[in-house]
Amino acid sequence: MTKFNDTQLQEFNRLVARYPEGKQKSALLPVLHLAQESFGGWLSSETMDYVAELLQLNPIEVYEVATFYSMYNLKPVGKYMFEVCQTGPCMLRGSDNIIAYIGEKLGIKPGETTPDGMFTLKTVECLGACGYAPMMQLGKHFREHLTKDKVDAIIAECRSSAAANN
Amino acid sequence: MGVKLLLEKAQVAGIRSYDVYRREGGYRSVEKALKTMGPEAIVEEVKKSGLRGRGGAGFPAGMKWSFIAKPEGVPRHLVCNADESEPGTFKDRYLMEFLPHLLIEGLIVSSFALGSNDTYIYIRGEYAWIVDILEAAIGEAKANGWLGKNILGTGFDCNIHVQRGAGAYICGEETALIESLEGKRGNPRIKPPFPAVQGLWMRPTVVNNVETLAAVVPIINMGGEEYAKIGVGKSTGTKLISACGNIKKPGVYEIDMTISVEEFIFSDEYCGGIANGKRLKACIPGGSSVPILPANLLLKTAKGETRYMNYESLSDGGFATGSMMGSGGFIVLDEEQCVVKNTLTFARFYRHESCGQCSPCREGTGWMEKILKNIEYGKGKTSDIDLLWDIQRKIEGNTICPLGDAAAWPVAAAIRHFRDEFEWHVKNPEESQKRNYGLAHYADAIHVPA
Numbered sequence: 375m376t377k378f379n380d381t382q383l384q385e386f387n388r389l390v391a392r393y394p395e396g397k398q399k400s401a402l403l404p405v406l407h408l409a410q411e412s413f414g415g416w417l418s419s420e421t422m423d424y425v426a427e428l429l430q431l432n433p434i435e436v437y438e439v440a441t442f443y444s445m446y447n448l449k450p451v452g453k454y455m456f457e458v459c460q461t462g463p464c465m466l467r468g469s470d471n472i473i474a475y476i477g478e479k480l481g482i483k484p485g486e487t488t489p490d491g492m493f494t495l496k497t498v499e500c501l502g503a504c505g506y507a508p509m510m511q512l513g514k515h516f517r518e519h520l521t522k523d524k525v526d527a528i529i530a531e532c533r534s535s536a537a538a539n540n
Numbered sequence: 541m542g543v544k545l546l547l548e549k550a551q552v553a554g555i556r557s558y559d560v561y562r563r564e565g566g567y568r569s570v571e572k573a574l575k576t577m578g579p580e581a582i583v584e585e586v587k588k589s590g591l592r593g594r595g596g597a598g599f600p601a602g603m604k605w606s607f608i609a610k611p612e613g614v615p616r617h618l619v620c621n622a623d624e625s626e627p628g629t630f631k632d633r634y635l636m637e638f639l640p641h642l643l644i645e646g647l648i649v650s651s652f653a654l655g656s657n658d659t660y661i662y663i664r665g666e667y668a669w670i671v672d673i674l675e676a677a678i679g680e681a682k683a684n685g686w687l688g689k690n691i692l693g694t695g696f697d698c699n700i701h702v703q704r705g706a707g708a709y710i711c712g713e714e715t716a717l718i719e720s721l722e723g724k725r726g727n728p729r730i731k732p733p734f735p736a737v738q739g740l741w742m743r744p745t746v747v748n749n750v751e752t753l754a755a756v757v758p759i760i761n762m763g764g765e766e767y768a769k770i771g772v773g774k775s776t777g778t779k780l781i782s783a784c785g786n787i788k789k790p791g792v793y794e795i796d797m798t799i800s801v802e803e804f805i806f807s808d809e810y811c812g813g814i815a816n817g818k819r820l821k822a823c824i825p826g827g828s829s830v831p832i833l834p835a836n837l838l839l840k841t842a843k844g845e846t847r848y849m850n851y852e853s854l855s856d857g858g859f860a861t862g863s864m865m866g867s868g869g870f871i872v873l874d875e876e877q878c879v880v881k882n883t884l885t886f887a888r889f890y891r892h893e894s895c896g897q898c899s900p901c902r903e904g905t906g907w908m909e910k911i912l913k914n915i916e917y918g919k920g921k922t923s924d925i926d927l928l929w930d931i932q933r934k935i936e937g938n939t940i941c942p943l944g945d946a947a948a949w950p951v952a953a954a955i956r957h958f959r960d961e962f963e964w965h966v967k968n969p970e971e972s973q974k975r976n977y978g979l980a981h982y983a984d985a986i987h988v989p990a
């Protein structure tokens with residue numbers, strides 16, 4: 375089950391080829407990103423063992439990296455993850471209110487996922503968008519200058535895209 | 541309008557694409573450097589330019605380059621630090637997002653100067669869409685003969701690879717970055733050996749910030765001496781400042797380092813003044829790690845002289861009455877914004893980002909966060925303020941990497957300059973929770989230009 379398909383394997387090979395002979399361990403971070411995207415948005419121990427096997431590493435070498443970096447999810451997350459920045463510059467522009475509002479709208483607290491598995495709310499530290507605060511990361515992109523109206527629109531957008539993909 | 545060397549073409553439509561960038565004069569520095577200058581001559585120009593590292597520490601770039609070891613038969617590497625995670629800083633993102641070819645151009649010249657055939661851009665994992673922009677630009681550069689084998693027929697081979705991090709501020713520290721690039725946890729290494737001798741895969745390595753490497757392009761084009769004429773003293777050239785907090789026009793600005801802090805904050809060319817009719821209270825001028833300054837010490841030095849936006853002037857007065865240029869993350873607080881709460885968010889940040897190798901940093905950042913939380917939420921005692929002071933002193937200078945200092949300095953400066961705001965929180969626990977902002981009176985003494 376946990377196996378890259380042909381396209382994913384191609385990407386895997388491209389990643390490994392960037393490093394000199396024998397330094398394939400360097401590809402670990404990008405390969406973990408690829409694995410997380412490929413296998414449901416999080417890294418199960420089965421997935422990490424598979425990555426270890428592919429890169430010829432001991433499983434512990436993969437676990438210790440996966441647990442160090444905040445972007446690797448070690449348990450399942452919702453289909454849409456709202457990662458809202460809460461550091462100083464965003465706080466000064468009202469991120470507290472945005473976090474509270476999202477929590478209220480979705481009925482969850484930071485760190486939780488809605489029962490339907492649709493949304494996860496997570497607070498994160500500075501994402502490099504301080505001048506466009508308040509902001510959050512959603513998938514590959516940033517959503518900036520957040521207001522309550524914008525939050526409403528983003529939630530609606532997620533719901534309709536989920537419905538369209540079913 | 542000040543001189544623009546990096547962002548001059550940022551508004552040109554389509555500048556992200558190779559064709560437009562080249563038409564606008566892009567890649568000239570590669571032609572000049574590879575065809576008419578040798579590696580040593582490039583290093584000399586960078587030395588003459590006086591360029592200082594733009595990542596935060598301000599170390600002279602040319603000098604750093606001249607330290608790289610050249611053992612026979614061992615490959616060398618240039619690594620571009622695009623980890624940009626210091627709160628308040630978002631300038632490298634702007635440069636990479638809108639002018640990817642400027643960075644690639646700077647990387648080719650710098651790789652040639654250092655003898656790096658495989659150069660890596662280590663970019664913070666959250667900038668996922670910028671990875672695509674950079675990879676597209678690298679593809680275009682390669683298709684047009686600026687990368688790959690035998691560039692411009694000079695026999696120089698170079699490839700640039702983009703490596704994504706995965707969420708760790710500490711990987712901006714150069715030895716942690718190297719560890720991460722080797723596929724490990726981002727634990728900083730004990731120096732020496734320095735990366736210039738044993739860096740990536742124990743090979744000689746230079747790590748430079750995005751903006752530093754982009755600045756190599758105008759330096760080669762105009763010559764180091766001309767570049768050094770811009771600015772003042774040891775603050776040569778231009779600097780990108782990312783401005784945020786409660787100002788009218790947050791964003792990324794290129795400044796030549798002769799303008800005053802007051803002009804930067806209040807003129808319409810830059811921040812446009814404080815938003816919502818509020819008054820200026822305080823500012824953290826160089827990213828979360830540097831000392832916060834109250835408005836009076838921000839606009840004027842302790843001697844009463846105008847403070848300027850450059851390395852020397854921002855640090856005038858040392859930590860007692862000055863601050864630092866740092867990464868150029870310029871965070872502005874208005875009269876109603878709470879220094880205690882802001883400091884708490886930074887303390888939480890550093891606790892979250894400590895790699896955990898040194899006990900003063902690992903334990904100290906946690907204690908500082910807890911105590912600040914108590915003070916902010918009305919459960920603090922006056923003795924907690926002294927305890928905080930004591931903890932930050934015990935972290936500073938006692939750790940493997942400078943993250944410990946970076947965590948200690950903001951707390952120290954907040955207490956140094958805003959002690960009565962901490963005391964106000966302790967004495968008015970209920971009020972401080974309800975209003976959740978600090979004392980306005982710091983703004984009183986401050987001159988606000990009409």
Ligand SMILES: Cc1cc2nc3c(=O)[nH]c(=O)nc-3n(C[C@H](O)[C@H](O)[C@H](O)COP(=O)(O)O)c2cc1C
Binds near residue numbers: 594709712753
């Ligand atoms: C905790 C910590 C975080 C850092 N983060 C960054 C960063 O995100 N980007 C950066 O360019 N330099 C960062 N630095 C500085 C680097 O260690 C290094 O000095 C810099 O990349 C050198 O490049 P420069 O000389 O061109 O500035 C950080 C340093 C520390 C101690």
Ligand code: SF4
Binds near residue numbers: 727893944
């Ligand atoms: S100072 Fe902090 S971040 Fe740096 S090595 Fe020590 S524990 Fe890690």
Ligand code: FES
Binds near residue numbers: 464
């Ligand atoms: S503080 Fe939120 S993006 Fe920087």
